[in-house]
Amino acid sequence: xxxxxxxxxxxxINSVDLSDHVAxxxxxxxxxxxxxxxxxxxxxxxxxxxxxxxxxxxFHNDFAxxxxxxxxxxxVGGTASFLIAPLGTAVAIGPTAPRYSGTVLVTxxxxxxxxxxxxxxxxVTWPVSGAIxxxxx
Amino acid sequence: MWxxxxxxxxxxxxxxxxxxxxxxxxxxxxxxxxxxAPAPTAKRRPVEPAPVPADEPKE
Numbered sequence: 001x002x003x004x005x006x007x008x009x010x011x012x013i014n015s016v017d018l019s020d021h022v023a024x025x026x027x028x029x030x031x032x033x034x035x036x037x038x039x040x041x042x043x044x045x046x047x048x049x050x051x052x053x054x055x056x057x058x059f060h061n062d063f064a065x066x067x068x069x070x071x072x073x074x075x076v077g078g079t080a081s082f083l084i085a086p087l088g089t090a091v092a093i094g095p096t097a098p099r100y101s102g103t104v105l106v107t108x109x110x111x112x113x114x115x116x117x118x119x120x121x122x123x124v125t126w127p128v129s130g131a132i133x134x135x136x137x
Numbered sequence: 138m139w140x141x142x143x144x145x146x147x148x149x150x151x152x153x154x155x156x157x158x159x160x161x162x163x164x165x166x167x168x169x170x171x172x173x174a175p176a177p178t179a180k181r182r183p184v185e186p187a188p189v190p191a192d193e194p195k196e
Contacts, residue, residue, distance in 0.1 A: 015162050016172055017145045066143035066171040074166035081161045103161075 010085035011057065014075060017089075018059070021068045023121070025084060026056040027100055029132055053128040055082060055104050061111065061120045068122070075106040079129055095136045102132040138176035139164070146172050 032049030104126035114120040
């Protein structure tokens, strides 16, 4: 049975491809849990409520022209579209190569983070505004 | 109309994109990030006034 080793994930923020400066990515898709238990039920029943997802990224920061900091800094405090292609955008989208997209609220940014001799990184978790779309076509 | 000024967007460097192609994008942030610049618009040459016909000499 096949396994997936992430080697070429495409990460686009506000239509800007920052994949070569991202070391990890996580889409956490969550839904509120709404209880619907009523008299006569043998156990608690529940339905999914509103989606409350988030996008977590670990950037290698870069102040170069059109790179990470110049792209993200203007977005802080506002919303930005995102596209995550786990197998890369070079692989045609399809049922076996889905892509995830949506809008995040850029609530945090760390332009400088690190100790002497270390790579400066920016680890962020941005809440998704609305729902995440899973595209397969 | 916008000119693509970086190689990190889905459009080729130097291409001209319309606002409709940027739906969902934060254009101000793309400009601030050096990815887009306003496309130069063709300047119209000012229309020169038609020459006033010279009065015909009176005989």
